[in-house]
Amino acid sequence: MKRIIKVQKMLLEKINSYEGLGEDREYPLDFERIHMASGTGIGHMLAIIRGTDPELTSLACALHDFGRIVTGLQKDHANSAYQPLKEFLTEIGGFNDEEIEIIALAAKNHSSKDSVGTPLEEIVKDADVFDCWQYGIPMTRPEQLKRLEALIQELKPTV
Ligand SMILES: [Fe+2]
Numbered sequence: 658m659k660r661i662i663k664v665q666k667m668l669l670e671k672i673n674s675y676e677g678l679g680e681d682r683e684y685p686l687d688f689e690r691i692h693m694a695s696g697t698g699i700g701h702m703l704a705i706i707r708g709t710d711p712e713l714t715s716l717a718c719a720l721h722d723f724g725r726i727v728t729g730l731q732k733d734h735a736n737s738a739y740q741p742l743k744e745f746l747t748e749i750g751g752f753n754d755e756e757i758e759i760i761a762l763a764a765k766n767h768s769s770k771d772s773v774g775t776p777l778e779e780i781v782k783d784a785d786v787f788d789c790w791q792y793g794i795p796m797t798r799p800e801q802l803k804r805l806e807a808l809i810q811e812l813k814p815t816v
Pocket residue numbers: 692721722785
């Protein structure tokens with residue numbers, strides 16, 4: 658079984674653990690589940706198009722909002738992912754230190770939509786805005802819209 662299945666299963670269990678706690682969450686747990694799964698698929702396709710490692714890229718996409726999942730907060734959720742995500746991946750097992758660092762850094766950097774990171778990080782950011790857009794999540798920051806427009810242009814076949 659591929660690691661992406663195991664990681665999504667473990668992340669679903671993590672999300673489920675917050676069910677019924679009565680906390681105020683900025684994003685519903687159902688959105689976290691849906692966004693995890695569909696963002697992962699978008700990331701996998703973009704990895705093939707752009708030539709990054711599809712598994713590592715889709716793993717980073719699956720986990721990019723880990724900070725919001727564990728804190729319930731949108732504010733600073735990218736930064737707050739870094740350490741807990743490293744611990745989560747270490748607990749799951751089957752990842753080397755370099756892979757853990759790449760995935761945790763992609764989560765940490767994914768909110769910087771106006772700067773350019775590694776090709777894998779760029780896919781995480783693009784898959785994030787594309788996935789939010791398809792569900793009608795409001796995107797007010799100009800850099801998010803710019804990124805979305807560029808991605809849509811990239812995906813359109815050239816004649
Ligand atoms: Fe996201």
